[in-house]
Amino acid sequence: MKTYADIIDLLNFEGPGLQDYVSPAELDQLLDGTLPIAGIADRYMEDLDCTNVVAVSTDKAQTRADLLAWIRWEIETAAEQRKQAVRDNLLDSLAAWAEEEDRIKNKIHSRKMGLIAEAQEAGNTKDAIARNLGISRPTLNQWLTEQDDRALFDQALYLLGRDANAEMQTSLFAALGIRDTRQQAAVVLSGIEGEHPEGLTPEQAEVLARAEKRAGELS
Known part of the structure; x- marks a missing residue:
């Protein structure tokens, strides 16, 4: 059995990450505060008790405290990732609109230059x-x-x-x-x-x- 100093070391090396451990709906609930993190910690603790592959050196009380802190950090990270995704999507939308604007401008300019050429050929000054x-x-x-x-x-x-x-x-x-x-x-x-x-x-x-x-x- 491989033993780690604490649950943080175990999770960093072995996983799973929080988003791999909860459903998308549960992650949404964790992010909006409607799902207690204690229940998620219990899942990790139960799995740790059942495994004979890995273990931690800390006692259960310390392991649970470390685990709760880790889950809070994971929730904060997931929240920031979602905020960043929103920011990125908005920037992508701006870039797409700018590209479309350039395309329309180029099309208008091209048509305008065509009309100018026709006007010149027709004898206009x-x-x-x-x-x-x-x-x-x-x-x-x-x-x-x-x-x-x-x-x-x-x-x-x-x-x-x-x-x-x-x-x-x-x-x-x-x-x-x-x-x-x-x-x-x-x-x-x-x-x-x-x-x-x-x-x-x-x-x-x-x-x-x-x-x-x-x-x-x-x-």
Whole structure:
């Protein structure tokens, strides 16, 4: 028979933990104070009396006192874990809403830029387009420049990622289509690292050259 100094040592090495020893409903009752911990301690004591595998050096009174203290600590730990789970779930919900908001914003922006292109093709001036959008002409110009940059960087990221290793390919392709062109520029430069992939057509090499130059301007 293996003997431990006290019940705390036994439980730390052998278990079971409180959540392994009570049902979920009983744990709820322990947490809200409607189930006396003495009854749970009795279960441990009965099992300890029945086993011939492990034992403790302390007498029953001390063992029970230690056991009650341990159960209280386990209840406090379980309560904190539940609070942390609630906090984590709320943060996950916030992250999910932020992701959804970004998706909607990107969809709206993409549709808006499509309408701007259609308006230009129909012969509308930039001044007229900006006025109807409720923005300034410089802001419209900035949007159009960012759109051109994004299109260029998307081409470059795809070309760079085709033959890249798995880690680099993940990084390059993750930057495809995002609205932050400065972030795209940084990824393009990290993908190029002074060398262009082999086997490019002259047109593809020219795309990478323009993307590298533009990325350098934005970095």
